[in-house]
Amino acid sequence: MSFDDCPLIDDAASYVLRALPDGEWEHYEEHATECHVCTAKIEELSFVSDALLSAVPQLSTPPEVRSRVMSVVRAESELLLAAGPMADRPIRPEPSRRFSLLRLRPWPATAVAASLLVLGIGGGALLSGGTGSDGPAARSIACASAPAAASCQLRVAGGDAELVVAGLEAPPEGRIYQVWLDRDNGTAPGPTEALFSVRKGRASVDVPGDLKGVKQVLVTDEPVGGSEVPTRQPVIAASVS
Amino acid sequence: MSRMRKNADHSPTELRDLADEDLMQLVRRGEAQAFEVVYERHSSAAFSLAYRMCGTRPAAEDVVQESFLSLWRSGARYDRARGSVRTWVLGIVHNRAIDSLRRSVVHDRRRASDEGIEERFEARERTEVEVARLSESEEIRQALLTLPAEQSRVIELAYFGGFTQSEIATMIDTPIGTVKGRMRLGLEKMRAQLGGLREVMP
Secondary structure (H helix, E strand, O other): OOHHHOOOOOHHHHHHOOOOOOOHHHHHHHHHHOOHHHHHHHHHHHHHHHHHOOOOOOOOOOHHHHHHHHHHHHHHHHHHHHHOOOOOOOOOOOOOOOOOOOOOOOOOHHHHHHHHHHOOOOOOEEEEOOOOOOOOOEEEEEOOEOOOOOEEEEEEEOOEEEEEEEOOOOOOOOEEEEEEEEEOOOOOOEEEEEEEOOEOOEEEEEEOOOOOOEEEEEEEEEEOOOOOOOOOOOOEEEEOO | OOOOOOOOOOOHHHHHHOOHHHHHHHHHOOOHHHHHHHHHHHHHHHHHHHHHHHOOHHHHHHHHHHHHHHHHHOHHHOOHHHOOHHHHHHHHHHHHHHHHHHHOOOOOOOOOOOOOOOOOOOOOOOOHHHHHHHHHHHHHHHHHHOOOHHHHHHHHHHHOOOOOHHHHHHHOOOOHHHHHHHHHHHHHHHHHHOOOOOOOOO
8 A cells, every 4th residue: 555545645744734723633633543544644744843843943941931930830849749649640631721921910909908808807816826835926817718618727926927728729720829918008919939839729838028017918819920919809818917 | 761769859960960751750750850950951942942933922931831831730641652852842832832823813923033032042051962952953944945945835834833724725825735735745855854863862
């Protein structure tokens, strides 16, 4: 049999170049699984299409891309490794939706205040007092607002704080949770470097920065890499004082 | 296999000595430092491809970021029997860029250098592998350039422009069967020219 025996043989080139429209591409792929002529041609031509991938002028990758990618990877790695060897690897299907970055709109302080009032924030409930003799007095504060299925505490010891959540849904595709500090000075909440996802609904996040003058710790979901100003309403709010 | 240890931390130097395929085993376990080495090795090629296809820096950055996060989260799917890590990475970038281009409402497929970014390489010293890759890349580009113009054009429009064969047929006012034939003939000629090429391993 010659290579030209299949009437669809010309589609092999379109297939490896991804020039077949969606639908036809999958249809041809299905055909090729049962057509050894097309399979052989795809294999032959894939050598070239693979080679073409690197046949472009080489450019430097902007460093900020690395920062954004690695901030997410480190956050997810930490959660994964903390979950231990039995944890599921975060395998996700290729998302079809594209998210845009750095197209951020400011989120005014008034909007924060209004949203938290709607959520019924009147200050967090003190769950436990000092821990006793060693170290600064530690306390756990129930988050004043969080999704209904989630539990959330802010653990404060001295100037350090840790946000501990459970039952929290993963952020939407292409987004990540970011911690914000809402200070009692009338300005919009300030960003922190604390970006996190959840593992089986759980996360434990150190709240960076000085809590002095902070009235609330907030969490929003933001584009991967984080934002300079919040772009969504908070999903979690915990009153510090 | 490998100099890879089990259940142990690897120093950055040790990680950089590992082959891509060994690094991917660590990535599967969720080791961020191993992933970072993979990123270091292939991000420039990924960005270059994305920029060549998308034509703007923000779009290329988005594609690269999405692609690397995707491969971080799907590292277990890498199958060394189906090719190198580099090809796998660039394949993801290519698919993402095409998806991005086809979603574009305006669909204004522009070309690179419209932002004044000319071809430039990282200032750091190139390794032997990188030099070999550049040479290989040049050889592939030359093979594309030696094709008849009507063949190289349809290949470029499809592969780097993200156009479908029917869009190309309309664009160049040529029957779709002719477009498909040109693609196939062009790729077959390149295959013959590049027959001796072997992928450079990292």
